[in-house]
Amino acid sequence: MRADERFLKTLRGEETDRMPVIENSLWWDQTISRWAGEGLPAGKNYAYAMRDVVAIQEHFGLDLLAHWWARPYTERTPFAKVVGAGMGAVDEESYEKILLPTLYPEPRMDDDFIRMVKKYKSEGKLILELILDGAFWEPREYMGIEAHLYSFYDQPDLYKRMLSDMKAWQKKAVEYAMNALPFDYVTFAEDMSYNNGPMLSREHFDAFMAPFYREMVPVLNGYGLPVLVDSDGDISEAIAWFNEVGAVGYHPLEAQAHCDVNELCKKYPDTAFIGNFNKMIMNGGEKALREEFERLKPCIQRGRYILSVDHQTPPSVSLQDYRAYVRLLKEYAVRG
Numbered sequence: 001m002r003a004d005e006r007f008l009k010t011l012r013g014e015e016t017d018r019m020p021v022i023e024n025s026l027w028w029d030q031t032i033s034r035w036a037g038e039g040l041p042a043g044k045n046y047a048y049a050m051r052d053v054v055a056i057q058e059h060f061g062l063d064l065l066a067h068w069w070a071r072p073y074t075e076r077t078p079f080a081k082v083v084g085a086g087m088g089a090v091d092e093e094s095y096e097k098i099l100l101p102t103l104y105p106e107p108r109m110d111d112d113f114i115r116m117v118k119k120y121k122s123e124g125k126l127i128l129e130l131i132l133d134g135a136f137w138e139p140r141e142y143m144g145i146e147a148h149l150y151s152f153y154d155q156p157d158l159y160k161r162m163l164s165d166m167k168a169w170q171k172k173a174v175e176y177a178m179n180a181l182p183f184d185y186v187t188f189a190e191d192m193s194y195n196n197g198p199m200l201s202r203e204h205f206d207a208f209m210a211p212f213y214r215e216m217v218p219v220l221n222g223y224g225l226p227v228l229v230d231s232d233g234d235i236s237e238a239i240a241w242f243n244e245v246g247a248v249g250y251h252p253l254e255a256q257a258h259c260d261v262n263e264l265c266k267k268y269p270d271t272a273f274i275g276n277f278n279k280m281i282m283n284g285g286e287k288a289l290r291e292e293f294e295r296l297k298p299c300i301q302r303g304r305y306i307l308s309v310d311h312q313t314p315p316s317v318s319l320q321d322y323r324a325y326v327r328l329l330k331e332y333a334v335r336g
Helices: 003-012 029-036 050-060 092-102 111-122 137-143 145-154 156-180 202-222 236-244 261-267 286-302 319-335
Strands: 064-070 126-133 185-189 227-231 249-252 272-274
Touching: 003 126, 003 185, 003 272, 029 319, 050 064, 050 111, 050 319, 064 111, 064 156, 092 156, 111 126, 126 137, 126 156, 137 145, 137 156, 145 156, 145 202, 156 202, 202 227, 202 236, 236 261, 261 272, 261 286, 286 319
Parallel strands: 064 126, 126 185, 185 227, 227 249, 249 272
Antiparallel strands: none
16 A cells, blocks of 8 residues: 555554554654764665755655745745744734845745656656644744734734735645645644644634634645644644634644543544654553553554654654664554
């Protein structure tokens, strides 16, 4: 079975030969650097070019997963020097005069990336993800964390203007992407939750985010693309919100943030989930690894679930640890 066919059938709850064996969130660059010193073959570059990411997946015998993240930035975009500080768009004037002129270039993928994807797609080996910035994520990038959260109250018109501008550009980017390559699905990057749930109310979701998704999801579905949502933290409460606007799946479901995919599978039987393998036990030895696989076994057997690490594999995990994880992942992918 082709890798993309297996992946999409799993999302839909259809029968497959096995569960996809993927690394959904990849690895920290520090993790790859550590493994280089522990025997990861030379040539598996650590610059995080997508071809190098695919080469590392090939080395471990994983199903190949590549993505193109359609970012709205240019070389002139004033990126934050401190995480969370934003890009200076704190009001209408600063957005209009300072930030907006540096955003929304002509969408373009690297020619080498296009050639690589076409090669692996022709061989049936590659799953291809299109990533778009979400309606919570991107205004936060523009404004900074604090101003972003206040903007729901203080500057609602600016927030909606930002989403309107982004939405127009994303439609253009999606058209370009689908004309260039056969993408399989879309993930919206949101990161809108922490350990105790979403960082906004249902009221604000409905007022600000839902209209964005109600317009974008049909556009994406029109290309045959199912829509998934990526949020760190505990996304459990917000799953119902996103389901109502057309999302069909969620990842990475962080175990440390109290996400329990077994409970989510019971509550949302028609929803797909990826992740929830607790990254913090990956260096605990085979017994701990197997116990975690057994915890997730009910969802594997239920379907509509792809077991994967619940975020990037951390640098506390040795190459030997990760090889043990991959060996068991392949075992449980077949027998559940």
